[in-house]
Amino acid sequence: MDNMKNFEDNERLNNPKKQNIIKEKLAERGVNLMDIAALTYDLQKPYVPTITIDICLEHVNNVLLKREIQHAILVGIELDVLAEKELLSEPLLSLVKGDHSLFGVDETIAFSIVNVYGSIGLTNFGYVDKLKPGVIGELDGAGKREGRCNTFLDDIVGAIASAAASSIAHRYTV
Ligand SMILES: [Ca+2]
Ligand SMILES: [Ca+2]
Numbered sequence: 001m002d003n004m005k006n007f008e009d010n011e012r013l014n015n016p017k018k019q020n021i022i023k024e025k026l027a028e029r030g031v032n033l034m035d036i037a038a039l040t041y042d043l044q045k046p047y048v049p050t051i052t053i054d055i056c057l058e059h060v061n062n063v064l065l066k067r068e069i070q071h072a073i074l075v076g077i078e079l080d081v082l083a084e085k086e087l088l089s090e091p092l093l094s095l096v097k098g099d100h101s102l103f104g105v106d107e108t109i110a111f112s113i114v115n116v117y118g119s120i121g122l123t124n125f126g127y128v129d130k131l132k133p134g135v136i137g138e139l140d141g142a143g144k145r146e147g148r149c150n151t152f153l154d155d156i157v158g159a160i161a162s163a164a165a166s167s168i169a170h171r172y173t174v
Contacts (some may be wrong), residue, residue: 014065022064025077029153030142035135036060039161040168042133043124048172059164059171069113069163076109076152083149099143099151106155113159117166124162129155136161 023033037056044051063069082088083096095103107129114121132140136158143150 040164043165059167063163110155110159121166128158
């Protein structure tokens with residue numbers, strides 16, 4: 001009975017089919033899961049010295065299984081793509097394209113990703129959002145080029161890395 005219940009819970013929370021769609025969408029936007037795992041590695045290395053990049057990648061994959069997170073990623077990426085194609089209406093188009101400093105919905109989407117993993121996720125996200133390490137900085141820079149919009153993507157990537165780091169922290173610390 002318990003096994004059945006766990007199975008149903010996982011069915012409700014996880015969606016393995018959509019995980020592949022999410023991976024494809026991230027790849028289309030130039031994001032490699034290994035780059036996200038590298039961010040997770042840097043976040044967790046000081047706390048879990050035995051951590052490996054493969055463990056980080058495994059946790060990144062687990063994060064991408066969660067329905068709630070998949071939906072947040074889909075919304076964010078779609079808005080970046082629509083902004084690039086100028087298919088949003090004003091004033092939203094200018095806000096998203098310009099990554100306006102008072103536009104915070106990209107961070108709100110990121111919070112909805114890290115929130116799944118509790119308060120450690122939020123702390124990790126605050127850190128990567130401030131320092132913009134690795135691929136986050138690259139995406140942020142690329143998004144400022146003509147015809148390119150990464151307003152949501154940089155926060156999404158930071159949030160996935162932070163969520164994976166939190167998943168590791170929950171597993172390895174007491
Ligand atoms: Ca923002
Ligand atoms: Ca952003």
